[in-house]
Amino acid sequence: MVASSTSPTVLKRWVAFELRRLREAAGLGRDDAAKAVKGSVQNIGHVETGRSLPKPLELERLLELYGVPERSEFFLDLRLRAKKGRDWWIGFDESAVPEYFRLFLGLESSAVKIESWDAIVVPGLFQTPDYARAIIRDGDPGLSVTEVERRIELRAARQDEVLDRDDPPRVWAVISEAALRLEVGGRAVLKQQLARLVELRERPNVDVQVLPASAGAHTGAEGAFTLLTFPSELEHDPGCVYTETRVKGVYYEEPAQVMTYRDALTRLQVQADKPESFTRWAERTMKDL
Missing domain, CATH: 1.10.260.40 (lambda repressor-like DNA-binding domains)
Incomplete structure (x- = not known):
């Protein structure tokens, strides 16, 4: 609220x-x-x-x-x-929380619904420490061990702030099959990550969908994005879409822009396997690993 x-x-x-x-x-x-x-x-x-x-x-x-x-x-x-008030990420320096990311952290922790599309990796809200370590370390080899660990700490704190609060938001993630099969950190790390997704899927406010490789061309080809919906107390707020590059984050807040992404996400949700089938898919994939 x-x-x-x-x-x-x-x-x-x-x-x-x-x-x-x-x-x-x-x-x-x-x-x-x-x-x-x-x-x-x-x-x-x-x-x-x-x-x-x-x-x-x-x-x-x-x-x-x-x-x-x-x-x-x-x-x-x-x-x-x-x-x-006090922003929850105070205490993390800019190497862990770049200026462009601060608004997103605040918006995410205040949203009533968080919906996302990810084509390459499991979204940060769901990542295990080992999976996150591999993503962060390999994504920016120039980071020191201390910087890598601080970013992992931030990711864990972010998960606590959003997923484990008293009134958690509805979280709905569509993830490509390619991302869920990519052996980030090795097979053992991927298996652990899939098990974490199965665990999260058991929560009543979390849905995970796999977009199978057989879906072919789709509306998410242009890259990952997160769509945030805010409480009804803020009348007329259309929500916000966040996308990120290596150097900055981009926020789309105009109603027409948000609707464009909303339409794209809806099509991805329709193309993807139903949320109810995720656990079975993940267990079968873990067995293959």
Whole structure:
């Protein structure tokens, strides 16, 4: 729930998103908002991109200008939580948590639904320590042993924060058969990883689907992505899609962009084997190993 989130990163994003939407719905420009709070257009820009939070009086004036003064209490509560909150990954340095990844960690830990497509590797939320070690070490051979281990610690902490919280999100992953057969770290590590997926699949909030090699060409050919859905308390939020390259993360938050990925994911879910068949598939594959 939005009201229970304590991540300043996420709450700033939520406040920014909704204030921009309300201004645009009212047919007003940033200059109109700046005049209302006796501030600058630049300051409004910072608020609407999540770089800063409006002061309480500014917030009330903006909501009055946008025709929704009754939402002041809700927004003031979000603002207070953002000021008092603490992001869970504080304590990990930038080598483990690059700046572009921080927003994703906050959004992921606050989502009510996390859906993903992965063509090459098992998603990070599901990785065992040995599997993660092989992915991290071989993916960036220049990392020191300490840096590799810190990234594994981050991945484990991330799993605790998302999968083991009191109100875990619905997690639905579509993974290519090729990824699930790739002997990352060797056969023993892969077998351990498949066993972990079977264990997770037993949870009522987790679904795993295999996209078989026989599916041929498919809509996930352009690469992995994660689609996040947020609590209903944040009205009109279309969700967010996150993709990542070696050097940066990319966030898609416009409704049309999110819908494009939603359609692609739905087609992948239809093409993939049904979630109920995953355990049988995994056990058969582990036996082959």
